[in-house]
Each structure stands twice: as structure tokens, then as C-alpha cells.
Amino acid sequence: MSERAPYGTWKSPITAERITGSTTSTEEIIVDDITSEIYHLEGRPAEKGRCVLIHSETGREIVGKEVNVRTGVHEYGGAAAIVHDGIAYYSDFSDNRLYKVAVKEGSQAKPVTPDNKAFRYACFDVHPTNPRILVSILEDHTNDTPSTVVNTLVTIDTEKQIITPLVSGADFYAFPRFSPDGTKLLWQEWDHPNMPWDISKITVADISDTLALSNVTTISKDGSNGYPVWANKNTLCWLCDVSGFINPWKYDVSTKKTSPIFPSPLKEDFAPAMWKLSFFPLAIIDEEGKFAVFKAFRDGRAVLYRVDIETGDRKELESPYVVAESMRTVSKSKGQFAFLGTKVDESERIILGSAKTDASSFTSIVASDAPSSPFDPNLVTIPRGISLKVPPNDDPLHVIFYPPHNPAYAGSSIDGEKPPCVVNVHGGPTGMAYPGLNWALQYWTSRGFAWLDVNYGGSYGYGKDYMNRLRHGWGIVDVEDCITASQLLSSPPHSLIDPKRIVIRGRSSGGLTVLGALCNSSNTSVYAAAASHFGVTDLVGLMAMTHKFEKEYGFELCGASPQNPEPFKKRSPINYVDNIKQPLLILQGDIDRVVPKEQAEAVYESIKKRGGVVEYKLYAGEGHGFRMKETQCDALERELAFYQRALGLDSK
Template structure:
């Protein structure tokens, strides 16, 4: 019925004469309400390897942003509305649950405890706590021993010291029968991804030390397991891959009892590798290195970019090529490495998981569809005959009346563009979305170019993919252009591209953003109006926004953007280093000071003041909208309030909105809606564009 209504609407649109109106004033059915009321999203996919049942974690803005464990095919919630299947480990969370033999094990966000829940009933069961109450602990990345499933290994983040940068991270064993906790591995600054071999005789994990982030110097260790005094212990730990500050090894998993799979950027790109435990030999899974990254940066403990399939005979990987995800199959049993690139309609592929009978599931998204859970057979992938079965879109329950389904006809498709930076500094990767609305054929003003939103991703070690994002279409359907900038420092283009930002954060990213805006608004592109370009970003992207309007080198650079919007952006780098959480507390060393690291306090202060927008408020002439969460631990609200108060005191045009109960990003429906409407209204007032419905 719903599909028929969409088709009918499409046919009616085709029969209606297309109109002309000034860019930015087009009437659009894409409202903030229609986006946020259909904004439930898939956060992770989980498979019970015993029952072969598929589950997923679903974020629900309409339920105050909580995450729910759902049995995918039936759509049944396995926990009631008082539970939030989420972890605060490393603030970015991830890895909050596993399922095994009809039971779920999960972290509950409100108290940080691990719970076990029976998944077999028709209605949500009452979860049973497995870890003590009233402890300042956070848990993630659970692994059950395959034959003694009462032993669960997890990452433990201990916040007994209230200074967020002093949290202690380790691997622990939770005896789920005795409900006791024992230490397993400690000494590194961070741990992640413990995984037992199929027979349980070994365990592998990833660890890293400050000042590395995991994608810069992650290391992989393997050890033998044994049992004594009703406890799980390890012996003979061996370092098998990764070098501090030089080579990152990540994402370990077992193919067999003696073969480990992992990724390494030893070639300059993140490529797949294996390690033979019996011979202690590492080797590449590729005939020759490929200039693609086969994994994203390890920001979330829930990230995992491949699935071991066919009982350890092969691996399905996801690589990033020209800003989109591409599926690869790598055979582990051929006489030589065998790699097959898979044809797929999906530009975004996440959380690939193996099923029995040679199948996989993943979260797939096309350029004009929302994220869906998709199933296909491995053999059909290899033979390029893949039939992708959508087994579950995210549910769309919400408070209030239902919004109409949004038509794919409204979607502006991505246009990847590679620009060249001045002075032979290399390529710059951007993605442009042109104004598009089937009711309009262009502007009624002769020669008018559209206004454009330049969007700066967070991280800064991250990238913007090309899957459908209705927030972008909210603008493009109103006659705006949208430009995503994968600036120097972005991932997906190799380690050298990431390292362009070393020592240059607040410089290269700013220059790249300005260059992208100027390039798209001039020949040979001439796609956007040079006088009506806005810039937006969150977190690290918010810092780039603030820097672009305050510390850009020339006065002409400072006037490129007509308006700006910063969400939980950084205004004072020294304060960030002082108050941010442990995971990123040394991230600034490389971003700001490069290979030199340390320096004296006096030298550091000089650089911090040169780069921090708070010290250059007198140069800010661009109208600015600041959005901030009240309980953000990554970029505390003081960062927003400092620069807001300073600009206000100097008579600048600045607006500020604090979202109560929100952290580093918006999870609640009402705040997602308000932030989108507020941003468009702000741009319209500054640029003199009358907002249509």
C-alpha cells in the first residue's frame, strides 16, 4: 500500500508542470519531522552462531535516543523500554552486546553493568545482572569461551578516578555463574576486541598506547588460555603485528584454530593479512598491496569490517574506494591468494556477519535508500550473481502521528569530485549534491547559482561516505547545494593522506575547506554561488568551522563563508587537552605538534593560542550558530560557552542552543528536529532567503 502511494505521488509529479523559483526557496516535503520520525537507525548486527538467529541494535530517537536489541526477522524487542543497550566506554561506545545460544549479554547505559537476558521467549524477559552495582565501570567487546560459556571476557574501563583522562582500561574475565570479576590483561593504555579461537585454546586482542590512536599504532597479541581455581588465565602472550607510532594492526579474528585474520597499514594502506600461529608467520592475503583501505579507523568499539565465512575458508571484506564501500571476497584455501571484487549496488556496507550455510548479512545502504539489513550467499557473491535480500529495514515507530514515506525521487545523488590543491600538494576529495526536487526545474532568476552548505566531518580522522542522508536532502530539495569535504587527514585514502594533518590541524583542514568552496564556485565548475556559501561541522568538524572564520590566514579567506554552524566544536585546544576523555587526551600531540610531539609548555602555549579560535574572536565577522550538548564529555559545553560569550561581548552575530541531556551528538527526536530547523532558519535569516514550508 505504501509503495503504491509513493508510486502514485511520483506519477502525479511527472504529470505536473515543473516550476521555477529562486534557489533555496523551493517547497519540499522533506521536513525535519519527516526525517526524525523515521530516524531509527541500525547501529550493529549480531548473529547467534548456535541458533543462526539474526539480531540488531537499533537507536531510537523517539525513545530518548536509547539503543534496543531487536530480533531482526520478527522485529521483537528483547529488552523492555527501561533498558538502554549501550556502553559509554571510550565515550564513543560500541561493542555493547553479543548473543550466544539463545542468550544476550549487554551493557546497560544507565548503570554500566553487564546483564544477561533470555532471548527465547515471545516477550521481553527480565535481564539478570552479572557485574556489581555502584561501581564506576564501563564494559564493552564481550567474548564468551566456546566450551566454557560461563566465562566472559570483556574490556573494562574503570572510572574510579573522576578525572576522565585517568580512566584505567584492561581485559577482565567475568564468571557469569559466580558473578565474579578477575583481571586478565593490563598494562597498555587501551584494549579492544578480545576473540577466542574456535576451540578456546587461545585468545587474541588489540591494544595500543598513548600518544597513538588505534589506527596509528594498534598492536595485536595472542596468548594461550587455561583454567585454574575456577578461573580463566592466559600464558605465553606474543606480539604478532603492529608497531607503536609507525604501523597499525587492527581488527583481529580467527579463521581457524591456527589462522588469525587482521588488517595492517604496513603498505601505506589498510590491507588484509593473516598470521599462522603454528609457524608464527604473518603474510598478506593479497597478491600485491592495493591502494585501498580495507577498514575504517577504529573509532567505535563496535566497528568490524569483515566476516570470516564458509567455515574459515574465506573472508568477506569491505574496502573504501573513492569514498564508497566495495565488497571483496578473499579465499584462504586457494593455492595462492585469490581476491574477487564483488559487484554491488550498495555504496555503504557495514557490520558484515557470517551465517551458517554460506550466507552473510550486513547493513547496506544505496545512494537513494536508507540503511537496511541485507542477506546474500557467499557463493553468489563470488560468482557475481549476488541476489541481495532485504530482511529488515529499521523500524520507524515514533511519538505522534506518522509522517508520509519520503520518495526516492526527491534524492539528489552524490557526485564525487577530485580537486587538485595549490602548490602541488596533491588531491582533495569532495562529494557534491546538486539542488534537486522533481517539482522544480531550476531558478526563476536568470543566471542564479544556488547557495551551498559546505559540511566538515568529525574525527578529524574520518570520512564522509555516499549513503543516503536525508539531512542533506532536506537542503538540496529546497534548492541548496551540499558539499562534503574529505580534507587532508581524512581516512579512506591511505595513511599518507591521514598524516597530511600531522602538525597541521587547524591549517590544512581549513585551507582545504576554503579551496573546495572556491573551486566549486568558480570555473570550470561554477556550481554554487560564491557569496552564499555556509560552513557547518560537529566536534573536530566544528573546530574546523570555528578556525575557518577566525584563524584563516588572510582577510579574503575569512570572508569565504557567509554563515557558519558549529556543533560541539572545539574553541580552546589547551582546555580540550586538559578536560577531554582518555581516548583522545593525547590525540592533539600529533595533530597539533606533529612528529615533534612534546615541546616545552611555553612552546605549546604559543601554538595553542595561534590555532585556538577563542584567541582570535576579534577576527570573527561571520554570523555563527553554536549547538551543544549539556553532558558532552568529549567536548565539554564550556568550549561552546567560552566562544559564545566572547563573540557576544564584542557585538558579533552569534546564537547558542544548549540541548539538555545530550552528549556528543543528538540522540533525542526533538533535538534532532530542532537542530535541523534551527540551522536552516539561521542560514535563511543571514542570507536573506525566505524559507518555504
């Protein structure tokens, strides 16, 4: 029989130890383009965050026990491995070299690149008629400062360990791909000061038998163009936001014609912001290259379409998955594709989809938290997407609300009590919170907390205008949107949470939002406590110390420049630390290159010096994002205890 207890004090079987101990993460899906066998990269917190290449159906490890399949290209990585005709090629994070190994048991790995830790590789593709040759991104850190790191495309002779320059001149490259007949090469490129979702272009070139390029042609329109793929030897597809929404486009090699796939734009975004090279939102599903499955966002949830590339006709597939990532072609003859799918009440799984006709089917291949979900599914609280109207113009503000839920409790024992709420600010800031099941989130709701994800102005997935709300507004728009969402949901007509017991947390850029809400906002008293996970505190310092990929990201976000750093100073929480009155928890990795530990320590020392309530935990060996089991477990338990003390909750 269910009991009653004050919100925020409920006992829960969802423990930090069980979340981090039994759970792995699937980083990306990899499909052998010859055999159609499915593999994946599995992150293991219990093994210090090591990534392992796994044969998905059998669970067999392909690489050695000490190998960490990961790349540091763009710092955020992704696309660290491929499998082609039974041979795996992967980047080992320990030495940054590229290796190859046969996927059959007992095979020994061999390096295929020279021993040079300054070279980082990602986004490989095998030449279709000369399989000893790979094309790859090479990120050269020989001169390891943001201004002197060099990105190029190269070919790799995997038999001779010879690296040959192929394309250079742009600041960044992604997704180099040979055409099916090996006569052409496509790639995506962009330059500072842009991020790939601002302005980027798609280029195609002829490539000879001697791997020389000619007839290099930019085929894309203005705006952001990304995620290119060959549909067949004559047609390639990608995603472009020139209409105001990211929609599918195509290019015909023979006619040299570029055109949108849909007759008229669809007001849905078909791609995420490309933070990682493993992100991919489409898959070709037939041998002629006529049909593809595309993922789009609608109201913050994934939607899958089967699209006729020639005519633009589309059919929405019936899918229970609210999150669909890392989409890959499996079998063109069978119309099969794979993706990482998450439901509102089911953890992330590798899903095999079939859409040879308009009738689709989906089968789970493996659970990322195998062998099964570690907790009773009845513990899951179901998210509720809400589009708030922000005065004075009723501009939309998209949030996801999770009410407290635990079948062992019928509610609060305090008559009329509203629950405390954890407001979560996603990172990026060009990011997005998804509504798929996350046991770390359920850790809170099963203890009687409400949870609120705020997809503030600047989040992707809602069109270019919504994303551009953050242009020149970082540290203002995101902060005020979080405050507005908290105030609206804690007052009529919503009245879902206790206005006096709202806490706010955020990672990375979300940490800047958290700190800004406490010390540099229209109302610094909305939140009762806060936690900053490796959060940005000093924008001037960040821009001076951050890595190449984000070296100029902050200028456009804040409307600043090297000659005019004033907007950075005005948005930097470090300059307003004396305004922070609420208890603050700071969690930080000691080898973080994106947000160095010095930023966290400056805030901590300032608050501590004046006698404020602040707690600081530095985790050894952790970078930008906590990968180790021990760190993840401690961080979750530490944050809960911190809020319970700050809110006066008795959990005993």
C-alpha cells in the same frame, strides 16, 4: 507541472519532524554465532536516544522498555551486546552493569556483573567450551580523570558475578576473542600517545582451562593493526597499514608465521578509523576458515571482496551499496554474512549477503527507518564524487557534491542563478564523509541548496599518506582544504555554486574547522554564515578536560606537547574570535564530556559582548552527538532558519 523559484526557498515535504519522528538508526549488527539469528541495536531519537536490542527479522524487542543498550567504553562506545545460543548479554547505560536474558519472549534479565557504576564493559566474547565465562573490556572509572581511568581485559563468571583480571598494562584494548577450540585468546592493544589507527598491535596467547594465560606473543608488524578475528583454530586475520594502505594480514598459529594475505599490496584501505568498537570490516564465510568477505574503500565508496585467505586470490562482488558497515558472519555453512548497507538512493538497511561462490547475492532484512522510506525516492539527489587538484602541486582533495534537486521545481526563477551551498565538515578529524543516502542532507538539497562534503587531508579511506596530511596540521590543513574546495567549485571550470552564498557547518572537530575558516585562515571571507555543532574552540582547554581515549590525540595532530602548547594556542579559534564577522550559530549539549559546554559559551559570550551576530542553543541531557528527537528536530529547523536569515532568503 514543475515550477521555478529561487534556490534556497523551495518547499519540501522532507521536514525535520518527519526525519526525526519516523527514523531510527541501526547502531550495529549482532549475530548469534550458534543459531545464526540476526539481531541489531536500534537507536530511537523519539525515546531520548535509547538503544534497543531487536530481533531483526521479526522486529521484536529483546530487552525491557527502560533498558538502554549502550556502553561508555572509550566514550564513543560500540560492542555493547552479543547473543550466543539464544542468550543475550548487554550493557545497560543506566547503571553500566552487564545483564543476560534469554531471547525468547517473556524472559527476565539478570545482572551478571557486580553493582558498580564506575565499571564499564564492552566487546564481549563467550568461551566456546565453558559458556558461563565471558571475556570483556573493563574500563574502570573509580578514579575518574583521563590519567587515572584504567582499561583491562577481564573474564566474567556470569553465574557468580565474579570479575577476574586477565590482561593489563596497555592503555587500551579491543576485540578480545577466544579461538574456536577455546585454547587461545587474541586481542588488539595500543598505548598513548597513539590512537588505534596510528600504532596498535595484535597479541595472541594460550589460555588454560583455569583461564590463565601463557606464551603471550605479539604477532603483528609495525604500524596500525586492528580488527582481529579467528578464521579457524589455527589462523587469524586482521588489517594492517604497514604498506601505506590498510590491507588484510594473517597469522598461522602452528608455524608462527605472520604474512600479508595479498601477494602484493592493494592501494585501497580495508578498514575505517576505529572510533567505535562496533566497527568491523570483514566476515569469515566458510567452515574451514579459508574464505572471508572484506570491505574496502575505493574513491570514497565501499567495495566488497571475496578473498581466499590461503592464496590471496580475490573476487570483487557486484554490490549496489556505497556504504557497508558492521560486517558480521551469519552462516559459514551457507557462505552468509550481514552488514549495514546504504545506496546512494536508498536508506541504510540490514543486508544479508551470500558469497559461497564467486556469484554473490544480497537481500534486505530490515530497514532502519522501518516500515518504509518516509519520503518519495524521487526527491533524492545523487552524489557526485570529485577529486580536485590543489595548487601548486595538484595534490588530490576528495569531495562529494550534491546538487539541489526537487521534482516539484525545474530550477531557479532567477536567470543564471547559482545555488547557495552548505559545506559540511565531518568530525574526527580522522573521519570520512560517505556518499550513502542521508535524509537530513536531502532536507537541504530539496529546498534548493547544494551540499558539499569535504574529505579534507586527514580523512581515512584514501591511504596513510592522505591521512597523515593532517599530522601536525589540524586547524590548518582541514581549514584550507575546505576553503580551497569552496573556491574551486564556485569558480570556472566547475562554477557549481554561488561564491557569495556559501555557508559552512561542522560537528565536533569539524566545528574547529568551521570556526578556523571564519577567524584564522588564508581567507576569512569565503563563508557567508556558519554553524558549529558542539565544536572544539579551545585546544588547550580541550586537552585539559577531554577523556582518556583522546587525551593525547591532539598532540600529534597539532605538533604540540605539554611542554610546548603554543601550536594549540595558534590553532584555537577562541583566540581569534574578534575576527569572526559572519553570523554564527552554536549548538551544544550540556553533558558533553568530549567538548564541554564551556568551550561553546566562551565563543558565544565573546561575540555577543562586541555586538556580533551569534545564536547559542544549549540542549539539556545531550552529550557529544544529539540523540533525542526533540533536539535533532530543533537543531535542523534552527539551522535552516538561521541560514535563510543570513542569506536573505524568503522561504514564504
